[in-house]
Amino acid sequence: MPGSGAAPSTHMARTAWRTAWSGGMERFKSVPSNRQDYKCTIAYVNGRFRKYRIRGTLTAAAVALAALAASPASPASAEPGDDVSVGTRLAARTHPAVQLTSLTYSGQVVVPTGTIKEGPFNELVQQATAAVLDGKISSDERSIAKYLFQRMAADVDRYLKPTGPERKVKAEVGGLCTGWWVTPDGYMVTGAHCVQMSDRELTEVFAQQALAKLNKQDAKEIIKGLRGIEADAELIQLAQQVYVNFNSGHLQIRGLNKSLSVVQSLPGGGVDKTAKPVPAELVSVGENYPGKDFALLKVNGQQNLPTVPLGDDSDVQTGSTLYISGFPGLVTNTPFFSLESKLEPALTEGPYNAKRTTQEGVPYIQTQAPSYHGNSGGPVFSKDGKVIGMLIAGTVSEGGEASESESFVLPVSIIMEKLNEKNIKPAQSLTTTKYDEALNDFFLRHYKNALPKFREVQALHPNHPYVAKYITDSQQAISSGKDETPQPLWVWIAIGAGGLVVVAGVVVAVLMLRRRKAGPQAAAVQTPSQATAQGWQQTNQAWQQTNAPAQDWQQGNQAWQQQNAQGSQQQPQQPQHVEPGFQPNYPQPGNPQASPAMPQPGYPQPLNPQPLNSQAGYPQPVNPQPVNPQPVNPQAGAQPPSVAALEQEIAELRRRLEQRPPGA
Incomplete structure (x- = not known):
């Protein structure tokens, strides 16, 4: 309807x-x-x-x-790499932005020659004799010598004095830490203690490296003065300790130079023994732990560097899993591993234990994610791959050994505070965007889709450390028939x-x-x-004839009345039955087959309507022209009249x- x-x-x-x-x-x-x-x-x-x-x-x-x-589209709607663990996916995405940093001090170490003070030393010999008489030590010469060296090491300046000649040794010391890119043009975040050392720390590290040989030589000379005594390992160790304390106490560092650098991969990707450090500029530095242990570096001449995104403190809470990325020193400093493997970050994970505050009022996150010397300055991630802090310190036992199960993380809010002070805005690089897209396809085994994206990453950043390997792996997977790339959308269209x-x-x-x-x-x-x-x-057509001049219409009306009067004397015929859907035989002029007139609204009707020789209900002119409907023979392709x-x-x-x- x-x-x-x-x-x-x-x-x-x-x-x-x-x-x-x-x-x-x-x-x-x-x-x-x-x-x-x-x-x-x-x-x-x-x-x-x-x-x-x-x-x-x-x-x-x-x-x-x-x-x-x-x-x-159904497979693509799934989470990229559902069968790939969080740690694997996170490591693949973040490792390119995590770099090994190096702090180096170089200079000339100068120490005087140590000479025994005769008066104090003679008094010490008398004390040793009394101890033998009292039975406190054995009477053999080796036991007496050990007693003397122990007392001298405890108060070395009482028994030794600095004299000439000075002894000079060139030395270079430093440490390795972890840093990470926050902008594509070369700004890097690391820890404050990774870029600076106190005077006491410098003396200790220079003494450990530069004076080891001198200490052994001095100990050998003093033992020679003990005639008739065969030195054992304990006696040698006690003698060396005397000169370790004396030489380090009188050490001078001349011509000190400090340098910061970042160890980057070679052009084309990869790291080997030919990789050289790239100089870095110190832009900002905070206080060493337990202060705000933060430093900002800048490597000039960089572009399209891979970066990592920063999150918020609220992204994690007690019980959340944290992921630490960095270069543990126990691997970096060991001689058993190749340089290539040393320069790939390690990823560890553990729970968020608690939030602590130092006496200086600085917040730190305590976690059980393992960390070691060398991890300092490394980023700490949430499961979503965003930085929520930076690894700074670990606990140390009474024996001086680091505990791997307790680590302390500077929250990302402090990092953002320090970056804002220098008006540095973290930004994700195009290299990282394309690399992440390629990894998504790689983990879905869509190697044909991943391969051109990896090549685009390589074009954006030729020094990318890992993209070359992914290109090779993708090519091998395609060649071996492991590719599961779906047909492109235009094919399905x-x-x-x-x-x-x-x-x-x-x-x-x-x-x-x-x-x-x-x-x-x-x-x-x-x-x-x-x-x-x-x-x-x-x-x-009938109405066109009907609407002729008024005289014709009146004549037609009179003729209609005459025909009506004559028709009243005729017997009505039965109306012709018309099958539905067929053309009826319309009455022809003079043909007595006209259908009976039916009353129509709006027309004058005779008292006794009779069949007419003209079309029922329509006024006819005096000489009405016959209108002969012709059957229509539809031609092939002919269309019925349009609705319009x-x-x-x-x-x-x-x-x-x-x-x-x-x-x-």
């Missing part, structure tokens, strides 16, 4: 056509009061029913196309479009087959739309009906 949301059924459409046809031209005399509804009904039957059917077919095809397009073409071809074939079957009947039978259109044309043409015919009919004289 007009105005309803559902399309009319085929039966309803046929019923409407039969109703319109059985009345013939009479149907158009009584225009419905709701003309808009009438027009909508005609338009609905002639046009929209067909459109809805075609639209339904196209909709079904579109749904099939959408299903085809959506089917390959093409398949869907092909399916749509097939569906459309089937629809066209069905329509053509139906038309061929209806061909023999169409030669003698008009379609409802053709009959209706022809009836409207006849009505239009039919609506125009109805509008013309209304206009003429409204122009009829009153009382006609």
Whole structure:
């Protein structure tokens, strides 16, 4: 029905056509009061029913196309590398930005020659003799010598004095730590204690490296003065300790130089013994632990460096798993591993235990993630791969041994505070963005998709330390048939479009087959739309004749009255039965087969209506011209009148009906 949301059924459409046809031209005399509804009904039957059917077919095809397009997208919607552990994925993404840093001091170490003070030393010999007499030590010379060296090492300046000549040794000391890029142009974050040493620390490390040889030589000389005593390992160790204390206490460092550097990979990726440190500039430094142990470095001439993103303190809490990345010293300093393997970061993990605050008021996170000397300055990540802090320190036992199970992390909020002081804004590089995209494809085993992205990373940053290996691994996986890359979207669109073409071809074939079957009947039978259109044309011609000059109309009216009077004396004939959907035989002039006139609204009717020789209900001119409806023989490919043409015919009919004289 007009105005309803559902399309009319085929039966309803046929019923409407039969109703319109059985009345013939009479149907158009009584225009419905709701003309808009009438027009909508005609338009609905002639046009929209067909459109809805075609639209339904196209909709079904579109749904099939959408299903085809959506089917390959299912794997891509999964989390990248669901079968890859968090640690593996996190290490792959963050390792390129984690670098080994080096702090180096060089200079000339100068120490005087130690000479025994005779007076204090003679007093010490007397004390040793008394101890032998009292039975406190053995009476053999080796035991007495050990007693003397122990007392001298405890108060070395009482028994030794500095004299010439000075002894000079060139030395270079330093330490290795971990740093990480926060901007693509070369700003790096690390720990404050990784870039500076106190005077006491410098003396200790220079003494350990530069004075070892001197200490052994001095101990050997003093033992030679003990005639007749065979020195054992304990005696040698005691003698060396005397000069370790004396030489380190009188050590001077001249021409001290300090340098900071970052060990980067070679062009093309990878690190070997030819890799050289790149100088770094110290931009900012805080206080050593337990203060705000932070330092900012800048390596000039850099671009497209891989970076790591910074998170928030709230990203983790007690119980969260933390991941520490860095270069543990027990690996870096051991001679058993190759340099290539030493220069790859290690990733450890452990729970967030608690949040602590130092006496200086600085917050630190306590974690059980293992760490070692060399991890200092390294980034600490959440499971999402964002930096939540920096590894600074660990606990040390009473024996001076570090405990690997307790580590302390400077929160990321302090790091952001220090970066803001220098107006440094952390940023992710294009290299990192492309590298992460390539890793996602790699872990999904979409090696064909990953390979060009890895090559793009290599073009952006030729010194990338790991991309060359991923390129090789991807090529090998493709060659061995391990690639699981899905077809690109355009292929599925093409398949869907092909399916749509097939569906459309089937629809066209069905329509053509139906038309061929209806061909023999169409030669003698008009379609409802053709009959209706022809009836409207006849009505239009009749009204054109009816609307002739007024004299002709009056003569036609008188003739109609005479015919009506004569017709009242005739016997009415039975109306011709018309089969639904066929063209009726309209009455010809002078043919007594006219249908009986039916009362029509808006027309004057005789008291005893009789069959007329003219069309019922229409005034005829004096000499009406016959209108012979001809059967329409549809040609191949001919189309029925469009809805717009039919609506125009109805509008013309209304206009003429409204122009009829009153009382006609």
